Amino acid sequence: MAMTDRTHDKSTSDILSEGGRQSSVSTWLNILRAKLGFAVPQSVRDALEGALKTDASTSFTDTERKMLERLLRFGSSRVVELMVPRAEITALDENESIAELLETFEEAGVSRIPLFRETLDDPRGMIHIKDLFRWFMAEASGRPVRSGKIEGGEDAPVAGKIVLQNIDLNRPITTVKIRRQILYVPPSMPAVDLLIRMQSTRIHMALVVDEYGGTDGLVTIEDLVEQVVGNIEDEHDDDEEINIVSDPKLGVVAAGRTEIEELEKHLKLKLTPEDEESDVDTLGGLIFSMLGRVPARGELIHHPSGIEFEILDADPRRVKKVKIHPARALPQSTKASAEAPKA
Known part of the structure; x- marks a missing residue:
């Protein structure tokens, strides 16, 4: 007969009792909201959206408000809206050399690079730079690598000296067993579901594939997290402490992370309609x-106010630097005819 562990299992009556208490608490909270003049929300999302629409300055700080707004937008986002498009994916053919892989890591400034065979429509996993470093150490010290880690464990003493000449950079990537799996997801997948899947599988890169198996884009866990907390910059990102610079030659140059309100004050222009203020926080977000x-990079975007945004620097995930061209003045004859009173 199977034994029941009563320290971990709960009876049906216990669960129903807990459910009754929770329901009672929820009922009293709804009564309290009604007494105070607040509408009873249908869900936590409704409650948050209602609170964010209030003008009470003491409800949330600016940082809290922006993060909650991003969180709500993220909850309704699909993978196709957040992915790096196919044309901007940094990837490498699996038959390339280790030297080419190193150069690609250095140029792209990323920690993971997807592999493919001939085209991106035939993906072959990915390489993480940490695994590549472990392989270097194993080759230089004469110890084999197994499952992405040096045999003997991290605490094992190094056998002999590290000799960099032992590393053959001309070896094809296919001969180095350090590749990892990658996720494959449809464009319509909710972003929240992908984040949960990445956490549970511990695979932090996904290729977005269409119904025919073709590669449409790529998403990393950093792309998803940044949708909630904003841009995450590390020690290798360019320092952009000054958001707006007036250059004598270039004119007005602004960082992509410049707050819309700050840029509007500088340009003395209204850049967002009233109904879009809560959806756009930065210049990069506006674009x-x-x-x-x-x-x-190099793309020119016309704004309804007449100004133009020229993209000076951008990567597949965000806009970094923008040159702002002022509205073009009308020719004198056109201006005169426009100002002339109608008969």
Whole structure:
């Protein structure tokens, strides 16, 4: 006969009792909200959205408000809205050399690079830079690598000296057993579901594939987290403490993370309609909302106010630096005819 562990299992009556208490508490909270003049929310999302629409300055700090707004937007986002498009994916053919892999890591400034065979439509996993470093150490010290770790464990003493000449950089990537799995997801997948899947599988890169198996884009866990907390910059990102610079030659240059309110004050222009203020926080976000994608370097975007945004620097995930061209003045004859009173 199977024994029941009563320290961990709960009877049906216990569960129903707990459910009754929770329901009672919820009922009293709803009564209290009604007495205070607040509508009873249908869900936590409704409650948050209602609270964020209030004008009470003491409800949330600016940072809290922006993060909660991003969180609500993230909850309704799909993978296709957040992915790096196919044309901007940094990837490498699995038959390339270790030297080429090193150069790609250095140029792209990323920690993971997807592999493919001939085209991106035939993906072959990914390489993490930490695994590549472990392989270097194993080759230089004469110890084999197993499952992405040096045999003997991290605490094992190094056998002999580290000799860099032992590393053959001309070896094809296929001969080095350090590749990891990658996730494959449809464009319509909710972003929240992908984040949960990445956490549970501990695979932090996903290729977005269409119904025919073709590669549409790529998403990393950093892409998803940044949708909630904002841009995450590390020690290797360029320092952009000054958000807006007036250059004698270039004109007005602004960082992509410049707050819309700050830029509007500098330009003395209104850049967002009233109904979009809560959806756009930064210059990069404004440009993304106008295009529906991250623009490429050198692209010129016309704003309804007449000014133009020229993308000076951008990566597949965000806009970094933008030159702002002032509204073009009308020719004198056109201006005169426009100002002339109608008969």
